[in-house]
């Protein structure tokens with residue numbers, strides 16, 4: 001057995017096998033896969049094999065799309081038939097809200113190029129007469145997906161991998177990882193059978209691997225312990241049952257092709273045909289998490305006992321939907337562990353704090369995702385970046401605050417939410433509140449309805465006491481919309497206070513800091529006391545992180561980045577600093593996120609409110625343009641609260657960010673609210689802020705800004721200093737401008753705004769794949785223009801003000817026009833206002 005390899009994959013389920021295959025196909029030789037038992041003996045063997053296209057995430061939709069296309073090619077390459085039955089997938093809707101959900105999803109499907117068809121209840125009845133349709137509103141059909149044999153597709157990928165030189169070794173368990181400084185020493189133990197259990201033998205070897213990928217499925221908690229990191233992937237029980245043949249189905253099949261997979265999302269199940277009978281797969285309530293610390297040795301390719309009572313409701317609803325299934329008996333049942341993560345997305349990408357260690361854990365649709373996962377992860381490993389932005393799957397989207405109980409409870413919630421209505425304004429309830437800013441209770445008393453960002457509770461909007469946020473959610477304008485309108489107007493007309501405590505904050509000090517940041521970021525560094533907006537790039541030249549940098553002293557910088565990405569940004573900075581310290585000199589990085597609270601005070605009255613509180617020898621001029629110009633920062637005293645005030649406003653109005661000691665937050669909050677009481681100061685949530693920033697064309701990280709576009713494509717040329725050398729510069733220039741970020745004013749349906757997932761089409765031609773010219777990445781309502789607004793990416797030749805396009809919303813096409821950047825107050829007169 002080889003002991004020196006370029007890449008070692010740990011785990012021979014569908015996911016690990018695909019990664020091994022794609023690394024070899026991508027050109028890496030010396031790829032080895034180790035499996036502690038047999039290939040597919042984890043969750044893979046008992047999966048139902050469904051390959052649903054339907055997914056609300058852009059990255060995951062790409063992954064699923066690749067898998068489905070790739071699996072269709074495997075037989076020709078390997079001679080092994082993976083058992084792909086392209087039977088189509090019919091997703092039914094019992095309510096208009098569900099149809100709205102499908103229409104929003106259809107937009108995402110169009111942006112990815114996934115085919116679909118709409119069916120009315122009578123279309124369904126005509127084509128699939130076994131389905132009861134009286135209580136349906138309609139359905140969306142994916143004609144090109146279906147199901148596959150999970151074991152066969154894994155074996156086909158394994159064969160393809162072997163043909164490309166991958167070594168696959170079974171019965172070897174990885175037991176320890178040690179990073180030597182330039183490679184991993186991986187201790188592996190030969191596993192043997194004893195009394196039906198799989199146990200370690202005395203035979204051990206060490207494998208030297210340049211890169212390691214863990215794809216250990218249900219064993220991810222053991223993997224986490226071995227690596228000394230946290231991996232919030234914990235399995236949940238998932239059952240499906242198989243019925244005896246249904247005579248009605250058998251008869252229908254005599255003159256029809258195989259029945260499409262059925263999904264009755266409102267009833268929380270999928271059903272597919274299986275040897276003349278049906279497989280019912282429910283996503284029921286109360287499925288428990290399992291293996292939160294480890295998988296017992298005795299659990300191999302095993303199952304849990306069936307819990308029929310738990311799925312009774314779903315069973316009855318299958319009988320309702322397919323009446324002929326009432327009389328057929330049960331033939332078989334499966335209850336296996338299915339890995340989940342708190343948000344349902346896998347954990348895919350570089351491991352936190354470690355070099356050349358890649359995680360591919362937490363797959364709940366691992367058969368569907370395996371192909372694309374292998375393809376895009378191999379791109380990332382071989383070329384440095386994948387062609388799609390993988391940030392939403394990155395393992396570092398969870399920080400070190402994550403615990404076992406949190407992961408268990410969130411994963412159970414996520415499982416039970418598979419088929420709920422996925423409103424874009426959804427907020428999930430489990431494990432909350434957990435991380436709260438000190439002023440949480442005060443904001444709650446003012447009617448705050450909270451969302452969560454990186455675990456922090458952050459107000460989305462404020463509404464009268466007793467307001468039911470759950471009932472207010474919608475695919476159109478939800479019940480909260482009017483409150484956000486009021487808040488957005490308050491900022492444009494008087495003043496608003498936004499809690500931005502969740503911002504990620506780092507302080508970098510030391511003799512190497514200036515040269516490091518100059519290399520690390522695209523913009524010129526600010527002078528002492530000034531700030532700038534700047535970007536750190538990936539090695540592929542795309543945007544990795546956006547920073548607001550405050551230069552606090554010659555060698556001291558305060559870096560502010562997006563709240564959702566604390567661990568992701570910290571890891572990137574730490575690794576880059578460690579790499580560059582020898583070249584640039586000593587530096588110390590501190591994550592001060594939870595030391596400072598942040599309030600953003602914005603609006604025409606912001607200065608007057610602060611003037612009441614500021615303690616300064618000359619308070620009359622302390623906040624003037626002369627003494628406190630736009631884009632500068634100062635340590636000020638707001639009565640008894642020492643505050644670093646930064647003159648910026650993400651809303652496009654006169655404003656300051658007030659970074660304050662978190663332990664004084666309540667004091668400052670009370671002072672500000674009191675000072676603003678007669679000046680129209682209104683607490684404002686994240687939703688209104690999101691609308692306002694689009695009126696100013698301010699790009700947001702995670703939507704307009706990500707690893708699939710460069711800052712030049714994002715239209716941020718003014719923050720990129722091409723006269724200096726910086727990380728990723730030549731790669732950025734080589735990429736050119738593939739698409740361009742624009743802002744659009746949209747004449748939408750009147751009861752809905754775009755969410756930022758919609759496809760954009762040419763205005764003067766029928767909508768179709770050939771006339772699709774881009775997609776929205778953000779959307780909302782503009783109080784300044786009284787219409788919908790959005791931001792997105794379009795073909796570069798179209799990115800000129802005045803271009804008319806169409807946007808797909810709720811199944812129809814609506815007029816959209818590209819505006820100048822910053823359609824509201826393009827000269828920044830409001831922000832720069834003196835006083």
Ligand SMILES: Cc1cc2nc3c(=O)[nH]c(=O)nc-3n(C[C@H](O)[C@H](O)[C@H](O)COP(=O)(O)OP(=O)(O)OC[C@H]3O[C@@H](n4cnc5c(N)ncnc54)[C@H](O)[C@@H]3O)c2cc1C
Pocket residue numbers: 010011012013014015016034035036037038039040041042043044045046047048049050051172173174175215216217218219238239240334335336337338339360361362363364365366367368369
């Ligand atoms: C009842 C049920 C139905 C399902 N239906 C579907 C479906 O229809 N469609 C779909 O897409 N998904 C489905 N799934 C989910 C799917 O099974 C999983 O997402 C998928 O199998 C995950 O694959 P994996 O490779 O990540 O993990 P696994 O298949 O669990 O593979 C991990 C492997 O790693 C090995 N391993 C672990 N630790 C070590 C170590 N230290 N050293 C060496 N080897 C190690 C394990 O032995 C195991 O073989 C279903 C799951 C269940 C339970």
